Amino acid sequence: MDAPFSPAASSPADGGELFVDMMSQPSRACCFFVHLARLPLTRRQVILGRKEQLLDSFPNPLKQVPCLVERDGFVLPESSAILKYLADRHAVADHWYPRELRARARVNAALDWQHFSLRRGAAGVTWFSLIARNMGMKTDPGMARAMLNVLRGALGKLEKTWLTDEAPFMMGSSQPCIADLLVSEEIFNLTLLEAIDEDFGMPPTLDALLGEDHPRITRFLAACQDLDWTEWRSIHGILHTARDKMAAKKKTRSRM
Amino acid sequence: MDAPFSPAASSPADGGELFVDMMSQPSRACCFFVHLARLPLTRRQVILGRKEQLLDSFPNPLKQVPCLVERDGFVLPESSAILKYLADRHAVADHWYPRELRARARVNAALDWQHFSLRRGAAGVTWFSLIARNMGMKTDPGMARAMLNVLRGALGKLEKTWLTDEAPFMMGSSQPCIADLLVSEEIFNLTLLEAIDEDFGMPPTLDALLGEDHPRITRFLAACQDLDWTEWRSIHGILHTARDKMAAKKKTRSRM
Structure with a gap:
């Protein structure tokens, strides 16, 4: 059986993991931001159509994507909160936030x-x-x-x-x-x-x-x-x- | 004819005006915060039932309450954004935000x-x-x-x-x-x-x-x-x- 949450990028990144489904518009917004701001995050794909977000191993208790998980286990749901946090945490260009x-x-x-x-x-x-x-x-x-x-x-x-x-x-x-x-x-x-x-x-x-x-x-x-x-x-x-x-x-x- | 947007408080306050309808749950949340954090804002009542928010003189172009208007004309809509801004602007106790x-x-x-x-x-x-x-x-x-x-x-x-x-x-x-x-x-x-x-x-x-x-x-x-x-x-x-x-x-x- 395929492992759920397959990484789209092969190299681990220190900024943590971003759990997304590319069918989800807020997930795409977060991925585009990570790319444009060159943030060191690994993308992990969750297939909502297979209800992978309902698995016990999925880290977001709200059972939604996108979800940010940092290396020490800090979990953050909600796209808008994730974008704000990433902008401040990684001190991106001021126009973003x-x-x-x-x-x-x-x-x-x-x-x-x-x-x-x-x-x-x-x-x-x-x-x-x-x-x-x-x-x-x-x-x-x-x-x-x-x-x-x-x-x-x-x-x-x-x-x-x-x-x-x-x-x-x-x-x-x-x-x-x-x-x-x-x-x-x-x-x-x-x-x-x-x-x-x-x-x-x-x-x-x-x-x-x-x-x-x-x-x-x-x-x-x-x-x-x-x-x-x-x-x-x-x-x-x-x-x-x-x-x-x-x-x-x-x-x-x-x-x- | 009654003037719309009647103030509920009689003394002007330097922190600006908060336009609210007490039938609106986000308006009440903002009013409760202003009271609990002792912020110097004047409350101005807008009666949505009379469609006062649609008047040209109503400052929020989104035509919604609550709406913050500071003394120099800065206008801010959206309850959640208003609460965040007030907390930072007035440096309230850290537990609020x-x-x-x-x-x-x-x-x-x-x-x-x-x-x-x-x-x-x-x-x-x-x-x-x-x-x-x-x-x-x-x-x-x-x-x-x-x-x-x-x-x-x-x-x-x-x-x-x-x-x-x-x-x-x-x-x-x-x-x-x-x-x-x-x-x-x-x-x-x-x-x-x-x-x-x-x-x-x-x-x-x-x-x-x-x-x-x-x-x-x-x-x-x-x-x-x-x-x-x-x-x-x-x-x-x-x-x-x-x-x-x-x-x-x-x-x-x-x-x-």
């Missing part, structure tokens, strides 16, 4: 905002119309539609409040912060719209969802991808493969 | 966890079965039941993971942190269960929800109340009055 109190407070606010609005909507849309079925649970068109409303509201606020015309990243910055990574991954994850059965009435693609009303978001997503296009493609490989497989099985019941 | 990196990271993780689990469930239950109607929108029994499942899962994790037998507050501490305030207010808000129509099938009271399976949560709630019982009663007055009014109008359709 500014030390000045007000600038830091604005990043904290952006992280909290995305958690209850954008993430709730985006993850809700794909869960209730697609992922739930793959996890052996029921899809729910009513819940999916409710979450689509939450998502549309959040995209509107992102376009008009958090992004500006002056610079590509959140809050008018020319350099990314940790909130940019979590926010963009929630949106990139909506490539899964392409695999949702048509009778759920969801927008058929991320482009269709954004339309022409979100030029700042379109520029923001491009800027996030361009932070490192090769690595971006690498960490999205599993997501895109899964999307293509699910899209191939997509039913077009509404056409019948 | 520890300076040591790992202790701080654990508080950050607790705050993030509660936002997407406990708050989503608790606020969802009361919104979809009660508050939506008061705000001129539709209740939704299916969504309320789904959120009750999220809430029960979160209470289980709180009981078994975040609370211990050793001490009353989260993560085994004998003194409260800012996460304790946000978590307890989400639970105290469930006194609104008493006002939900019986045909929604919700637990009839908070006590009934907790039952006998959550002794740590029961002790935790008592410890949070006891931080200052007089102030606790004061900041919950509006909630309890609203609950009693709505409970008086409660329909018992399932009995007919």
Whole structure:
């Protein structure tokens, strides 16, 4: 039997281990940050689809990814808390998580905002119309539609409040912060719209969802991808493969 | 016409203004913190039921409470970000938001966890079965039941993971942190269960929800109340009055 939690990197690193599933958008945000900030962490893959996070040997008592485990056994759950801790622990460039109190407070606010609005909507849309079925649970068109409303509201606020015309990243910055990574991954994850059965009435693609009303978001997503296009493609490989497989099985019941 | 955003305190304070609605659980958490940590802030009341947060003069572009506005015009939304900023800005006692990196990271993780689990469930239950109607929108029994499942899962994790037998507050501490305030207010808000129509099938009271399976949560709630019982009663007055009014109008359709 294969050992669970297989390492993706072969060399051990002193900064500890990051347990992730590349199908999880907060996991990808943490991996992208570790890469961009050149942090000495080993990536360990947990397959949520096989319920590996429920094994007794999985270190996070909340049974979620991502999860950080340092060499002396310190365990930290929650993507936003992990990003903040890693930024301070490894003293990364200030733009990622500014030390000045007000600038830091604005990043904290952006992280909290995305958690209850954008993430709730985006993850809700794909869960209730697609992922739930793959996890052996029921899809729910009513819940999916409710979450689509939450998502549309959040995209509107992102376009008009958090992004500006002056610079590509959140809050008018020319350099990314940790909130940019979590926010963009929630949106990139909506490539899964392409695999949702048509009778759920969801927008058929991320482009269709954004339309022409979100030029700042379109520029923001491009800027996030361009932070490192090769690595971006690498960490999205599993997501895109899964999307293509699910899209191939997509039913077009509404056409019948 | 009454001026909106009436101050509850008459003396101006140098630390700025905190815009709150005492029907909002994160607003109450911020107010309790300001009181317990003796911060020099003026409380300004925003009545969400009158949609005062949508007025052009309301300073938060996200149109939510709570919102902090400092004297020079610095605006900060999001309860969790506000609590962190106030703790650092006013150098409050360390137990509220520890300076040591790992202790701080654990508080950050607790705050993030509660936002997407406990708050989503608790606020969802009361919104979809009660508050939506008061705000001129539709209740939704299916969504309320789904959120009750999220809430029960979160209470289980709180009981078994975040609370211990050793001490009353989260993560085994004998003194409260800012996460304790946000978590307890989400639970105290469930006194609104008493006002939900019986045909929604919700637990009839908070006590009934907790039952006998959550002794740590029961002790935790008592410890949070006891931080200052007089102030606790004061900041919950509006909630309890609203609950009693709505409970008086409660329909018992399932009995007919």
